Amino acid sequence: MAATIKDIAKETGLGLATISSYLNGGNVREKNRIKIEEAIEKLDFEVNEVARGLKTNRTKMIGIILPELNNIFFAEIITELEDVLRGQGYAAMICDCRTDEKREEEAIDFLKRRRVDGMIIIPTGKSGRGLQEVMDAGKPIVMIDRRIRNVRCDTVLVDNRGAAEDAIRRLLDRGHRKIGMIAGAEDVYTAEERFQGYCRALEAAGIPAEDSLIVRGDYTIRGGSRGIKELAKRNPDMTAVFISNYEMTLGAMIELNELGVRIPEEMSVIGFDNIEFAKACIPRLSIVTQPTKELGRRAAELMLKRLEEKERTEFETVRLATRFVEGRSVCCCPDGERGL
Amino acid sequence: MAATIKDIAKETGLGLATISSYLNGGNVREKNRIKIEEAIEKLDFEVNEVARGLKTNRTKMIGIILPELNNIFFAEIITELEDVLRGQGYAAMICDCRTDEKREEEAIDFLKRRRVDGMIIIPTGKSGRGLQEVMDAGKPIVMIDRRIRNVRCDTVLVDNRGAAEDAIRRLLDRGHRKIGMIAGAEDVYTAEERFQGYCRALEAAGIPAEDSLIVRGDYTIRGGSRGIKELAKRNPDMTAVFISNYEMTLGAMIELNELGVRIPEEMSVIGFDNIEFAKACIPRLSIVTQPTKELGRRAAELMLKRLEEKERTEFETVRLATRFVEGRSVCCCPDGERGL
Numbered sequence: 001m002a003a004t005i006k007d008i009a010k011e012t013g014l015g016l017a018t019i020s021s022y023l024n025g026g027n028v029r030e031k032n033r034i035k036i037e038e039a040i041e042k043l044d045f046e047v048n049e050v051a052r053g054l055k056t057n058r059t060k061m062i063g064i065i066l067p068e069l070n071n072i073f074f075a076e077i078i079t080e081l082e083d084v085l086r087g088q089g090y091a092a093m094i095c096d097c098r099t100d101e102k103r104e105e106e107a108i109d110f111l112k113r114r115r116v117d118g119m120i121i122i123p124t125g126k127s128g129r130g131l132q133e134v135m136d137a138g139k140p141i142v143m144i145d146r147r148i149r150n151v152r153c154d155t156v157l158v159d160n161r162g163a164a165e166d167a168i169r170r171l172l173d174r175g176h177r178k179i180g181m182i183a184g185a186e187d188v189y190t191a192e193e194r195f196q197g198y199c200r201a202l203e204a205a206g207i208p209a210e211d212s213l214i215v216r217g218d219y220t221i222r223g224g225s226r227g228i229k230e231l232a233k234r235n236p237d238m239t240a241v242f243i244s245n246y247e248m249t250l251g252a253m254i255e256l257n258e259l260g261v262r263i264p265e266e267m268s269v270i271g272f273d274n275i276e277f278a279k280a281c282i283p284r285l286s287i288v289t290q291p292t293k294e295l296g297r298r299a300a301e302l303m304l305k306r307l308e309e310k311e312r313t314e315f316e317t318v319r320l321a322t323r324f325v326e327g328r329s330v331c332c333c334p335d336g337e338r339g340l
Numbered sequence: 341m342a343a344t345i346k347d348i349a350k351e352t353g354l355g356l357a358t359i360s361s362y363l364n365g366g367n368v369r370e371k372n373r374i375k376i377e378e379a380i381e382k383l384d385f386e387v388n389e390v391a392r393g394l395k396t397n398r399t400k401m402i403g404i405i406l407p408e409l410n411n412i413f414f415a416e417i418i419t420e421l422e423d424v425l426r427g428q429g430y431a432a433m434i435c436d437c438r439t440d441e442k443r444e445e446e447a448i449d450f451l452k453r454r455r456v457d458g459m460i461i462i463p464t465g466k467s468g469r470g471l472q473e474v475m476d477a478g479k480p481i482v483m484i485d486r487r488i489r490n491v492r493c494d495t496v497l498v499d500n501r502g503a504a505e506d507a508i509r510r511l512l513d514r515g516h517r518k519i520g521m522i523a524g525a526e527d528v529y530t531a532e533e534r535f536q537g538y539c540r541a542l543e544a545a546g547i548p549a550e551d552s553l554i555v556r557g558d559y560t561i562r563g564g565s566r567g568i569k570e571l572a573k574r575n576p577d578m579t580a581v582f583i584s585n586y587e588m589t590l591g592a593m594i595e596l597n598e599l600g601v602r603i604p605e606e607m608s609v610i611g612f613d614n615i616e617f618a619k620a621c622i623p624r625l626s627i628v629t630q631p632t633k634e635l636g637r638r639a640a641e642l643m644l645k646r647l648e649e650k651e652r653t654e655f656e657t658v659r660l661a662t663r664f665v666e667g668r669s670v671c672c673c674p675d676g677e678r679g680l
Contacts, residue, residue, distance in 0.1 A: 061433075069419045070419045076410050086447075095432075253620040254620045276590055277620075280617075284597070
């Protein structure tokens with residue numbers, strides 16, 4: 001017969017309350033924790049997490065919603081997230097919504113019915129439909145990478161605007177004036193931030209941002225391939241390009257490769273994310289990188305903090321810095337004036 | 341007040357048994373299904389999946405254990421898996437065990453306590469400790485990509501041996517005789533299969549496999565970088581190399597790039613996985629690709645089939661074919677005889 005909580009009490013000599021507290025994730029003295037764990041091991045006591053969930057109204061499950069698992073930036077964040085959460089006994093229920101707003105709403109609903117204790121979301125949609133309800137039900141939400149205007153919650157972001165501004169400034173410093181940008185979709189928070197950084201850097205240098213130098217690549221490989229082709233066609237005098245996420249960078253490199261464009265002699269290139277890919281490029285690609293691990297870790301920590309707090313405190317926004325990794329894909333503009 | 345199952349009965353005019361059957365995933369006539377779903381929508385009835393799990397002894401959760409989420413091959417499989425499962429109302433509880441056998445055992449245990457209905461695993465360890473117990477408890481297990489000797493269950497594999505054999509044969513056909521291989525760890529199922537394919541192709545051509553031409557790169561970027569360096573140092577006469585997974589291919593390309601080795605003139609290269617990366621390489625890389633989506637889909641289907649069957653039928657093994665995608669990274673061996 002399966003061991004019960006009473007058997008654990010007999011074995012350890014501890015009270016039922018202490019053991020129950022341990023089983024429900026409460027605080028138990030270190031000495032007692034060890035005793036209980038030894039007894040659990042010895043008696044092969046099995047905790048039924050489902051039953052426990054009903055009793056404590058805690059399922060120890062965190063829902064995670066993201067646009068695409070099959071995207072290195074997101075995958076790195078989730079890897080870290082899941083690790084930190086599981087280390088604290090929380091299971092991660094991961095829903096990939098394939099960058100589809102409707103699927104995202106379904107995922108929120110799905111996780112609500114699963115009675116997750118909280119949700120961590122890298123949002124796809126702009127409306128945040130369903131999220132406010134989750135919070136109203138007292139379940140914390142942590143948002144990563146993107147903000148949604150109507151939803152106030154803990155958020156972990158990177159400084160996208162500053163990152164793009166810095167990248168463009170580096171191109172300007174090398175004398176480039178006709179700088180193309182492959183941006184993400186207009187309704188994506190990070191895409192807009194990066195686009196604003198591009199505009200701001202040009203503006204500071206007294207150069208108007210030209211429509212013909214901007215294409216939207218929707219953060220996809222295909223978008224990157226098409227984008228660079230379009231830019232090159234429209235702007236024969238373009239000498240540099242800034243590509244604002246990894247998948248588009250990959251797509252643009254595939255296309256530049258196909259077209260036989262020499263980098264940096266014929267085109268200076270600054271990409272985004274994935275340092276390993278950048279190093280495998282010929283020549284090595286200069287890129288902006290984001291602190292993916294830290295994004296995941298900080299989000300998990302914010303969630304765990306919320307789950308433990310007795311009274312709700314102010315929402316936090318953590319903003320992390322990016323890094324620029326210099327490669328050999330940028331040269332001085334062949335016919336530009338150097339410096340500003 | 342929240343709507344109850346009785347309210348649904350009143351609204352639809354159907355019996356409680358029918359509604360209960362619907363809610364517990366049983367068969368319900370299409371006409372009734374629509375009625376019930378409309379009523380659920382109208383009354384804002386919320387199904388408590390946790391409570392339902394206790395009652396039916398089904399949690400509608402599938403545990404997924406994999407070595408690394410942050411690996412494009414695995415991420416693509418999981419994306420598809422999760423999609424198919426969620427489409428059938430199953431939540432995926434994903435555990436990344438960081439290629440650590442101990443963490444894998446912990447994950448199995450963790451998911452057991454969560455009372456998942458079944459587990460889909462891309463194994464890291466060789467022992468399969470804990471898995472037999474899960475099956476003995478009547479919960480199905482589906483294994484992807486790798487086999488474990490002692491565990492008999494449904495399995496979805498790719499033809500790794502054939503893939504490697506084919507790649508090596510292509511190098512032999514171009515006159516190469518000194519062909520290096522960057523293999524995975526000896527205790528990894530796919531690594532051994534690919535290694536055997538390499539040996540078999542050489543054997544068929546009457547060429548003995550030389551120890552100095554084989555390095556183990558452990559399926560990591562770093563292993564690939566070190567591996568190619570080691571191979572080149574040991575074998576100045578090596579004219580071609582076969583790299584047997586994506587991460588090692590990436591690492592080797594980074595290193596070849598650093599060393600300034602011209603591909604294919606100085607070194608013919610065949611890599612593995614990730615067609616997009618292969619296209620971004622200069623020159624375009626010839627690679628072996630695996631049917632990741634199909635691996636995920638087939639595994640999910642096997643799981644769903646098991647969950648529905650009344651009597652246990654024979655275990656199935658599905659073996660999928662790989663594909664060779666020709667790039668421009670292989671040339672005729674400068675001083676070899678052509679053809680065999």
